[in-house]
Amino acid sequence: MKASFRLLPLLPSALLLLTVQLSARAEPDLTTAAFGDSTLDALVATAFENNVDLQAAAARVDQALAAAGATRADFWPQLSLNGSARRHSNLENGYLASDYASLPGTATWELDLWGRIRKGTQAARADAGTSAALHDAARVSLAAEVTQTYYTLRALQLESAIVTRSVTTRRDARRIVADRVEIGSSNPLDLARADTELALAEADAAAVAHRTANLEHALAVLLGEQPGPTTGTHVSTTALPSPPRVPSDLPAELLQRRPDIAAAEQSLAASSARIGVAKTAFFPTIRLTGSAGWESADFNNFFSGDNRVWSFGPSLYLPLFQGGRNRANLNRAEAAFAEQSARYRGAVLRAFQDVSDALAANRFLAEQTAATERAATAARRAANLSHVRYDAGVVSYLEVVDAERSALDAERATVRLQGQRLVAAASLIRALGGGWQRVAESSVPEPAL
Template identity: 45%
Template sequence: MRFLVPLLLSTGALVAQVGPNYERPATETAARFKGVAWREARPSSHQPKGEWWKVFRDAKLNSLMEQATANNQNLKAAIARFDQARAAARMARADLFPVASIPLSADRQRTSENAISPIPLNGLFYEGPAYNAATDLTWELDLFGKIRRGAEAGRADAEAAADAVQNLLLGMQADVATNYFKLRSLDQEIRLVREAVGLRGEAFKIAKARVEAGAGSELEQAQSETEVASAEAEIASLQAQRDQLENAIAILLGANAASFKIVASGSGLSSPPAIPVGAPSDLLERRPDVSQAERVLAAATARIGVAKAQFFPSIKLIGRAGFQSTDIDLLMQPESLIWSYGPSISLPLFSGGKNRFNLTKSKAAHDEALAGYRQAFLTAVADVESSLSSIRNLANSAEAQQRARNSAERAASLARTRYESGTSPYLDVIEANRTTLATQRATVQLASQRMIASVSLIKALGGGWDTTQPVALPAVTPDPAARNVPGSDAGGFMSKVKGIFKKKDPMMP
């Protein structure tokens, strides 16, 4: 028996892990983005992204991002899912080690008169107490890589869960920035409409005074009054949209919408950040959804090995040693010593096709994950292309819209001068003012769309192009009712013993 363990271990060294080893599938790409340098992407979401929103140089936006990162509830849930996946990976790796336990028992029993015995019992039996104090040891030898493949899959699942955290974090931050720029755009529109209400109110007063003096018509007074009321109604509509965006931001920040408030800003939106010329395509590698899909594929590949290993024998080393006695006072005496050891071999003979179907299922899951990875990559490329196109076209639209705004404001000034000189009807003033307000609001809306397009590009690139900051799981504010708080689990005696043999865990933060 003393030669069995070295023999089995040497045999295990000769037997490779069954199942395919993971290799990242090749990805076919175009030679370059449309107007941007390009090379083949390799998922690497661990690369630094930095605080990308700071390129917009908005202190309020920076503050909102900090609050959202600390308090967003969906983000906390994603981190909890990562903790679950990391714990599952550690559990899978723990199967590589022996399992030892100390079962203690005290019971009353009766032995069989026909029990196996080296001497005839002739009806003898024992009835009375029985005390056992032994150590049980079980160790499954991973000769065919079933446990190692399972640990490999668990590790890939944990890495995919970490990428899922980053993906949700990036999406949440992009939503905060998008809603914030929409809200600031509405602030500017509300300001413009209020200015129009003031101007139209002055025109209404003038028209009313002209009617009272007999120099104007009641039609002009009614028209000017209509314009004032229409603008006031538009303010209410814009304010309702702003309130909805404010509530949406409150949810993203994990704040109570009833008490959350963003003070209106009187300044306009700044220009969008400049895109680095020839942005390297390896920025696309930062996308956590691509990396997550690649890790899911790696886990599915490892599980093929787990399924294949089910066709091979399972070998366990089993040992038991301790004391057994009918008298507790004699339990720890040398005469009460018992022991046993030996291998346990399980050969899979018939399972009704279960193992075969399980292997088929594992291969199909791999093919599904492969398609998901390729789809994620294609989506990433399309997102970047769409964002670049939006930025280009919106820049051209903004330039043309600014010219339209300038000419509309000039036309409004001419119409007002001609009306005051009596050479044009008041209807020309109304139309010119409406056109001016529409072009002013369109200019503000285009400025907002350009900022949002920049956010979309940063999101499509996986978090911007700043490579000076390390990336890590975000530090969120713990919920007072949470159970899984770091450092809250007190270690006992066994945890201290295990710490002696503990290796560095690659899944530890």
């Protein structure tokens, strides 16, 4: 059945215009689950554990969470201890010495009357959400790349088996033709054609082996391993499975869990919050500052009660003239929000395109594969008949060569298309942000305080 994609509203318009809180996001499900291949599952698990690009993405999430935690610290009073001591003397005018020491503890607390700290924390938390979503995107992309490389490699290995069988067949055919030429039942031209076909088959085998080695190396890097001679042992050489069945009707809400859309949403939220931060620059900053400690010119009795000092009071900072700096910063924040809004809409449009392209690929590749399988069956039947006719002396070896070449091409095309269908299925799963199964929602982790 032809799969379709319902163009339902993806997100509320209010979310598109202004989002300053992290919304609940769905973790992408394991993109290999639909294939039911335990070997593939193990490869993806290894990639999730060892892939260096994914490790770098995870480190960026940790950085963003730490930055958000640092921003949240501004909500609390800042405590510090500042000590100093000095001795001064003037030797030119006689020996005069004086001592001075101080050890005050200071507490400063900014009153967040206009929301500068709150908005800054929201922006930092949204940045952490962006990093987390990009990490999810890296996981989904990695699983899809492993899946596509795995099935492409399996298809290529099956194609290699076909080509190897062709080399054996061409070598046997060449020997038969040589025997016939020797007894005079065939002409030397047939032997030259047999030599040509054997050489071409051997060249094909070398080319397929080269492509196989490159794919094995690519798979090893995805798994976080060094490419080597044992790389190909991961991959099964059995017949390719059928692609997972795509539901006939995919709801557009599935795109809400696409990590790139989640990342664009959180970037939009961060830009919105930074507009609020820029606006607070026009208002006064009020801080409560207090200090208490000891201060004395006598080192010997420094900690006596008479040397204790303290102070407490508010401070106010009001920008009167900044040369247009605050207005320019606000304009920049608003322009950044407009940019992220456009990026968000672009991410949604690209998501629809990705899914539409993947659905079309799945549909047309299925039709193409079915036709190619019919062609391969007919071509093999024609090749068998050509051998019978050649053995009977009815046709020349040229007809056998053409029929065998057509059968070989059809078999190889069938295997390639079977692999491409599995690759297209992985592309669809990636386009949907992890597959078409519905998964439970989870929140972005809170930054550590």
